[in-house]
Amino acid sequence: MSAGSGSLSGLGSAASPQVLRERARVIVGRGETMLDGAGWGSQAERALHEAWRDEPGLLGFLKTTDHKRIGRRFVVTSFAFFVAAGILAAVMRMQLALPDNHVVGPDLYNQIFTMHGTTMMFIFAVPIMQGMAVYLVPLLVGTRNTAFPRMTACAYWLFLFGALSLWTGFAINAGADAGWFAYVPLAGPQYGVGKREDIWNNLINLSEAMGLMVAVDLATVILKMRAPGMSLRRMPIFVWASLVTSMMIIFAMPSVMLAANLAQFDRTFGTHFFNPAEGGDVLIWQHLFWFFGHPEVYFIFLPGLAFVSSIIPTFARRPMFGHDAVVLSLIATGFLSFGLWVHHMFATNLPEVGKGFFTAMSLLIAIPTAVQIFCWIATLWTGRIDLRTPLLFVLGFFVILVLGGLTGIMVGSVPFDLQVHDSYFVVAHLHYVLLGGAVFPLFGAFFYWFPKFTGRMLDERLGRWQFWLFFVGFNVAFFPMHLLGLAGMPRRIYTYGAETGWGTLNLIATIGAGVIALSVLLFIVNVVRSGFNGARAGDNPWHASSLEWATHSPPPAFNFVVLPVVASREPLWTREADEPTHVSGLSAQTREGLVTTVLDALPDVRYSYPEPSIWPFIAAITVVGWLFWSNMTETGMFYGLIPPAIAFVAWYWPTRKETVEQLLLERKP
């Protein structure tokens, strides 16, 4: 059955519809367009493979718009930087293990802790969560790709070049050295000499541009491309978390981009935003940074919670208790997170009354998290438990995150924070919530979804060893830091004297850090070994309920041979009689998907995905070039825009082949 009568006439074409169709057939090289609707093993499946495959080799690698390849790239790249930043942490711990130590001097130490924090926050934590979402969300909502795959492809290259430029700076003694939040005036033109902070500001522009592009893409695919029948109430919690995170990113990331650019203008063009002598305000940097910075930790934390909400129902063999409450809690957390930022500034000269408000908000945000925790415990309590490695990491999350959240309550109180702010107590708190709330769930997610990504299972025994080493090592490393903070040890010091008495606890912390390193090594070994020799996984090795498990492991480029139609919240656990199960009628010979309505996911419009293209890659290179050129000269800011302009126009410019394909399938609204 052919689709689309085509609207080739009346659109300004001189030739007759017949002639154009003939021409189209020659260009496209096929007969009447074939539609999908048949399952695995059909001719439609073969056509889909043909339509969705990437070119082989390097060119295909650079041009791909497959969200799974791009998502994997994000995950692998961020994890590599996680290891690099972890090695920096090991060096720090070696320096601090003994008083008056000489492993590294102050200049290198200051670069190291800045690089550690910057890499972990901007290059590892947020990108890896976004990368997991880029891979999983289209599968979870039952569609073929994200909404703007070229944009996400470009985002990856921006991210990669940003990360590489930061580390190249570090390699040539131009590593950022003003801390991961680069307070002015230390990071400003007068006291931040050399190119170090210029490179940091560029990294912010690139990594945040990436974050924003991916957020817009994810938000759009979640709102507009879900499988028919997947109303908002039936949407998986992971998808809700991705939506909330993406919306938060859209509102928060512009703040840090603006701040970094203002700082860069001060450095390069002599503006006075942060120069008190000419009317500038040092503190506005902190406001702009933390208005972004506090939501940012939730960009990292909410996906972690989402992993937990995905893993627990599967391993408790029941739907999530309080699904709606958990979703509402995620949304509430998203909103509330914008009202906390001043709690990073309690030691400044802001009015005391204002600070009190932020204490109240900081305590308030604990409530939605508490709701989720109690719902999870209830789900476990009333379920039947399979204690496999993903669930083990979730249990580790419980212990560590709850402890970190409680120290968060402590530092949320102004008077107490005035003692422990900028001390090792805060270092302990932030690592408890970040590793507990994000990294433990992330490892759980790796064990959970590795079979889907690769078609093989990770080794359970190695996983359990890794977990226990990580859990014990983490607590040995970071719990003593609470005590160090209470004993007066400030953050970001490259050494301390023996008379302070901080030596013993620091040595213990260093030993714990070593154990953590060992656990990460075990994970890498597990991944490499299982990648080659692991037990083969079927479509749904965990007998889970969500849509990503309804296709092969790993999924083909087109995700599903037929797009699913869902009728319940747990589509693979229920089978509604008399409800449709899949979509038919989309073209199998071109890259076609389905746009649905926002609330109830009714089928709305057929969507032609953009073809793979080299322009996202080239555009990313031109943007990076523009940034660095503008660091060097004032005119660079203008002339440097010409290459990106050309690249973006070429990216958009429709090719004849694309247009003719569109016309073949066209149906007017």
Next chain:
Amino acid sequence: MIGGLHDVQAPAGAQAQAIVGLWHWLLPICTFVFVAVMIALGMALWRAPRAGTDTAPDVALLSKREPRVTRVVIAAVAVSTLLLLVLLAVSVMTDRALAQLPLENALHIELTGYQWWWEARYDDPDPSRMFTTANELHVPVGRPVIVTLVGADVIHSFWVPSLAGKKDLIPGRDTTVSFRADRAGVYRGQCAEFCGYQHAKMALYVIADPPDDYARWAERQRAPAAEPSTDEARRGRDLFLARSCAMCHAINGTTAQARHAPDLTHVASRMTIAAGALENTPSNRTAWILDPQQIKPGTKMPSENIAPQDLAALSAYLASLQ
């Protein structure tokens, strides 16, 4: 090596005491919540039957309500909210206690943070009774102190854990912090906002003296530098004024009046030098003058070539600056 109390949990002043009061609410309540949640989690794991992932999931729960579980969860959230409100109330009360420190007859000090040292100017209604020192404050026990905090270059933070919470020194935003030492003793503080290379070695000592001892100390600080008694010390003074030392350091009673570096008028009376990096002994002073970059790399004081006899003379002069 120098001691000095620097323990949040060992308060020696009113402000730090109030904060410890708050800590005595925070710690037990948070510990209780942690233990309760862990017990709940443990019980959930212990009670729930074991299954494999090939066990059929309980999908009836998609349409069935679970009233008992709902009630328990709501109760848990309610208790958590209540405890949070309690902590909020205690926090607010502590805030007020901190703001209500009586400030009559306060001592006024203007503390300026530089990379990587502290300048303290003791204010007085009579300007002739003001004096400047560095890196070591003496305060009278039982009398409130109001410190005006001025950031000269980058952001620093004034933190003496046993006396009070911290406050940042932000360029362009002068502010004040108040405290009162209630027990005599030596209290150690350290800069608590990353400020560059030697942030790690920017310590500050606050020494609480009984009021009479304090008065004696202040009188001595007001006096100009003592006239050196030995030839070597006099030669040291001449060297000090002729060499680059006088370009940065001030010594009251001489022509050296620059304020780019710590005031040295009474340097020999201090416990430490180089902002707490070294104990203040003759050999340490000598080592510091000879090669500050070795002890505090990146510090603003350059390492210069000094002939040994000049070095000895300078040391002798400094030793005389009691």
Next chain:
Amino acid sequence: MSAPEGTRARRRRESTPASIPAVRRGDALDVADLPSYGFGTRSLMWWGTAGMSTIEAMGFVLMIVVYFDLKSRSLVWPNEGHAPDLFWGTVNVALAVISIVPNIFADAAAKDHNVRKVRLWMIAFVVFGLALLGVRYLEFLHLNVRWDASAYGSAVWVLFGLHTFNLITNYLDSVVVAAVMFKEPIDGKRLVDVAENSGYWWFIVLSWIPIYAVVYWGPRF
């Protein structure tokens, strides 16, 4: 026999999501008859544009907050420099409001699938836009302060610069969209791009007004 559909009704129908339903065929939901493009919120471009507009709006809002923070800390504002001359700024904001007109017509023509009219109004808009850019250049010449003279100068230049950057990129966007309307053959998606481009232009004009107010009237109060 039903009455012929009026333009408004047709446009409303074509913008309504799920106006053509999928057809149940056994276990399948058949979507072969669904349109291959849609206007308004039916188009993914609408959502992408909305996301980008929100991002830029946040940038503007925060920059205005920075402006007022700096102003509040200054005894005198401008703390150094003078207020910009009102003439060219007011001319341009008026021109900007007028530029909505060709956009509205281009948007309507796109939704009517009238390629000729779209081309006409897009050309009109491109030419008009040149005037906007030209006057914007004159505005910069009459700001009466350098960006490195004071915090005031820095704030004005960056706020103005952010908007100008948006203006230029959106204008170039429009030029490309217009050019593509001359490249045969033309499919429905391009008409949606024209409509989305018009929508984005609304954002440029609506954000223009508060920024004009802050830059030109901020130093006068």
